Amino acid sequence: MKKIPVTVLTGFLGSGKTTLLNRILTENHGKRIAVIENEFGEIGIDQALVIDADEEVFEMNNGCICCTVRGDLIRILGSLMKRKDKFDHVLVETTGMADPSPVAQTFFVDDDMKNLFALDAIVTLVDAKHVHLHLDDSNECREQIAFADVLVLNKTDLVSPAEVDAIERRVRSMNGVARVLRSVAADVPIADVLDVGGFDLDRAVATKPTFLDPEYPFEWAGTFELEEGIYDLSLGDGPDEVMDVVILPLPSGAAAHDRAPADRALRLWAHEAGRVQPGADLAPSEVGPSALDVAAKGPKSFRLRIPAAGRYGLYTEHLPVEYGLALLRGGAAVAPIASEEVTAGHTHDEDVTSVGIHLEGAIDGERLNRWLGALLREKGADIFRMKGILDIHGSDKRFVFQGVHMLFDGREDRPWGAEPRASDLVFIGKNLDRAELTRGFERCRA
Amino acid sequence: MPGVTGEAARAKTELRARFRLATGAYVSALDVARDGSLGVVGLGDGRALGFDLRTGEELLSVNAHDGAVLGVSIAPDGQRFATSGQDPAAKIWARGGALERELPGGGGWVERVAWAPAGGRVATAAGKRVRLWTADGAPIVETEPLASTVTALAWRRDGAVLAAACYGGVHLLPVGAGDETRHLAWKGSLISLAWSPDARVVACGSQDASVHFWRLASGMDSQMTGYPFKPKALAWDADSKLLATSGDAVVTVWDFRGKGPEGSRPLRLEGHKGLCTCLAFSPRKGVLASGAEDTSVLLWEPRRGERPIRFAFLEDEVTALGWHPEHHTLVGADAAGTVCGWEIG
Numbered sequence: 001m002k003k004i005p006v007t008v009l010t011g012f013l014g015s016g017k018t019t020l021l022n023r024i025l026t027e028n029h030g031k032r033i034a035v036i037e038n039e040f041g042e043i044g045i046d047q048a049l050v051i052d053a054d055e056e057v058f059e060m061n062n063g064c065i066c067c068t069v070r071g072d073l074i075r076i077l078g079s080l081m082k083r084k085d086k087f088d089h090v091l092v093e094t095t096g097m098a099d100p101s102p103v104a105q106t107f108f109v110d111d112d113m114k115n116l117f118a119l120d121a122i123v124t125l126v127d128a129k130h131v132h133l134h135l136d137d138s139n140e141c142r143e144q145i146a147f148a149d150v151l152v153l154n155k156t157d158l159v160s161p162a163e164v165d166a167i168e169r170r171v172r173s174m175n176g177v178a179r180v181l182r183s184v185a186a187d188v189p190i191a192d193v194l195d196v197g198g199f200d201l202d203r204a205v206a207t208k209p210t211f212l213d214p215e216y217p218f219e220w221a222g223t224f225e226l227e228e229g230i231y232d233l234s235l236g237d238g239p240d241e242v243m244d245v246v247i248l249p250l251p252s253g254a255a256a257h258d259r260a261p262a263d264r265a266l267r268l269w270a271h272e273a274g275r276v277q278p279g280a281d282l283a284p285s286e287v288g289p290s291a292l293d294v295a296a297k298g299p300k301s302f303r304l305r306i307p308a309a310g311r312y313g314l315y316t317e318h319l320p321v322e323y324g325l326a327l328l329r330g331g332a333a334v335a336p337i338a339s340e341e342v343t344a345g346h347t348h349d350e351d352v353t354s355v356g357i358h359l360e361g362a363i364d365g366e367r368l369n370r371w372l373g374a375l376l377r378e379k380g381a382d383i384f385r386m387k388g389i390l391d392i393h394g395s396d397k398r399f400v401f402q403g404v405h406m407l408f409d410g411r412e413d414r415p416w417g418a419e420p421r422a423s424d425l426v427f428i429g430k431n432l433d434r435a436e437l438t439r440g441f442e443r444c445r446a
Numbered sequence: 447m448p449g450v451t452g453e454a455a456r457a458k459t460e461l462r463a464r465f466r467l468a469t470g471a472y473v474s475a476l477d478v479a480r481d482g483s484l485g486v487v488g489l490g491d492g493r494a495l496g497f498d499l500r501t502g503e504e505l506l507s508v509n510a511h512d513g514a515v516l517g518v519s520i521a522p523d524g525q526r527f528a529t530s531g532q533d534p535a536a537k538i539w540a541r542g543g544a545l546e547r548e549l550p551g552g553g554g555w556v557e558r559v560a561w562a563p564a565g566g567r568v569a570t571a572a573g574k575r576v577r578l579w580t581a582d583g584a585p586i587v588e589t590e591p592l593a594s595t596v597t598a599l600a601w602r603r604d605g606a607v608l609a610a611a612c613y614g615g616v617h618l619l620p621v622g623a624g625d626e627t628r629h630l631a632w633k634g635s636l637i638s639l640a641w642s643p644d645a646r647v648v649a650c651g652s653q654d655a656s657v658h659f660w661r662l663a664s665g666m667d668s669q670m671t672g673y674p675f676k677p678k679a680l681a682w683d684a685d686s687k688l689l690a691t692s693g694d695a696v697v698t699v700w701d702f703r704g705k706g707p708e709g710s711r712p713l714r715l716e717g718h719k720g721l722c723t724c725l726a727f728s729p730r731k732g733v734l735a736s737g738a739e740d741t742s743v744l745l746w747e748p749r750r751g752e753r754p755i756r757f758a759f760l761e762d763e764v765t766a767l768g769w770h771p772e773h774h775t776l777v778g779a780d781a782a783g784t785v786c787g788w789e790i791g
């Protein structure tokens with residue numbers, strides 16, 4: 001039996017939840033929708049079944065905050081399944097200040113709910129005019145944004161386009177996976193909020209090239225055409241006593257700041273850096289970053305041995321100008337053919353962020369289980385959501401899963417077929433350590 | 447017969463059906479009159495049907511509620527019955543099907559209705575409140591809101607005290623003046639409730655897959671864990687010695703004789719291939735009927751052994767079981783709308 005999709009509507013008071021709900025209910029979409037509301041609305045629509053419910057958040061007896069559920073939903077939805085006139089979609093509207101986790105967890109924790117329903121998406125409405133008031137002082141507001149699969153920036157007519165852009169940048173820096181829509185009177189296409197398949201990462205990847213711009217641990221990426229032989233990497237004095245660099249061979253035509261090589265550098269960054277003293281040898285490496293010891297005053301030089309002519313990327317922890325960094329060949333400076341400063345993608349220092357990890361090569365299912373198990377035990381309260389499409393060793397099918405706090409649910413998906421096999425894992429949460437998560441995931445390689 | 451397997455056939459004899467009705471809608475509630483003269487089912491399409499327990503002959507049919515019927519309770523004299531459902535009022539009906547009275551619930555669904563076994567009272571639960579009514583449907587009292595929505599009601603056999611379960615424990619609400627209300631506190635979401643016939647023990651199934659019970663005389667409570675699923679069905683035998691519990695394909699029976707059941711090993715009744723959904727002890731002879739998601743109905747004599755003695759199958763998940771007071775008929779119903787009466791030897 002096909003599971004009935006559930007859409008959860010969250011958002012602060014005044015963000016436009018009821019307006020969106022009314023739009024969904026009056027639109028001619030041919031669905032019979034059961035709506036679970038927290039306050040008695042004045043909605044009387046024939047095709048919908050509107051049920052008033054008190055939000056009853058229950059802690060499961062193990063006392064773990066991550067296992068709170070909505071008891072009212074379990075009871076009401078279980079009871080609705082007995083009706084003759086079955087429904088094909090459920091909408092749950094939460095109160096303005098609600099923490100979205102109990103409602104989401106309900107569909108993971110309770111056996112009946114798990115068997116009958118599937119969480120389709122958490123849709124969070126954001127009041128473009130007032131959200132900045134809440135973002136800084138309300139955990140609930142940040143969590144509603146972090147939990148969202150779809151973020152609707154509503155009431156954009158009340159602020160300038162530049163302000164909307166700023167809000168969008170800010171919410172994206174917190175939740176890099178959600179689809180962001182803009183609206184005036186919650187006038188978003190219904191197809192963008194219902195049956196969106198909240199954990200369909202495919203769509204996110206396909207429709208959004210900037211999908212999860214990672215926060216890179218390097219500030220500069222330079223592209224060089226180099227000959228075989230010895231170069232000197234020369235540095236003056238700078239802000240730190242150590243500077244990490246990665247040097248990678250690039251495919252011809254590629255630039256160091258292109259997404260694929262930059263991501264390779266990012267993954268290398270997750271490994272232990274090898275300390276290099278001035279005068280010592282450096283080489284392009286696929287092992288990890290090199291930590292250049294630049295503690296000594298005055299000019300310092302490192303011998304870079306290039307094994308074969310070609311294109312190389314140099315990634316530096318700090319900007320080259322901060323150290324007066326130069327690449328020399330026989331005393332003459334070699335200029336990069338391209339370079340890019342990699343700035344942090346946001347101005348606010350959010351405690352809520354997203355971390356996306358892309359990994360090629362199959363994953364060992366058991367190692368992954370052990371790692372995720374330990375990670376969630378330790379950090380489950382801080383990890384709000386987790387989504388992934390995984391290439392599991394020994395399986396021809398994609399493995400897709402999503403989680404809420406410590407709970408997760410995965411299943412085999414369609415066969416990989418001709419699609420390139422790879423794993424994508426996304427975390428949204430508080431105080432996430434990108435390097436540690438990346439390292440952990442990499443260790444799960446088969 | 448669908449789903450007959452070698453495994454289930456370990457019970458040697460299949461029950462013989464006296465009648466089999468196809469109501470066409472999920473059977474969500476069932477009650478049997480104490481004099482055996484009437485059975486009433488509540489259906490997912492809002493109807494309530496009354497039938498003769500021996501022949502299955504339809505005695506009445508009413509459109510009781512807008513949504514699904516959620517509760518059916520027959521008065522002890524069998525002359526009236528009450529229904530509740532997915533609309534804001536419970537209803538009292540004459541045996542023939544005439545509406546006698548509406549019992550308003552205050553806005554939300556009236557999820558539970560329970561006719562007192564004695565004393566001429568009806569209790570309803572809607573949201574966090576419990577309401578008491580006379581047998582004629584006149585309001586007597588309405589409680590303050592309890593800690594959360596009431597999930598189950600059970601009367602003490604003498605009809606003097608009503609138990610209401612919700613998150614955080616069980617409230618014992620006395621009907622007469624003089625008695626104090628009592629709260630059996632427990633931090634958890636209680637989803638089912640059964641009061642032993644001798645009035646000594648209140649047992650509850652909990653959302654977190656355990657059974658909790660209280661001995662009322664001492665106030666001592668115990669928790670039985672280890673269930674893979676939440677125990678939605680509970681049943682006491684007529685002697686108040688055995689408590690049968692669901693929460694698994696295996697039916698777990700706790701024995702309250704002697705010092706038990708704390709520290710004892712329960713009886714494990716293995717036979718269903720799916721989660722047990724319904725339990726009912728016969729008022730006589732200690733025979734237990736159990737129904738499951740896999741459509742099977744099994745009979746057991748837990749005091750004699752752990753193997754089923756009879757079997758039968760319905761068409762869909764078993765949703766209700768009820769015994770004729772004289773033990774000669776068992777009624778079972780399912781999610782597809784089947785109502786079946788089996789002859790018990």
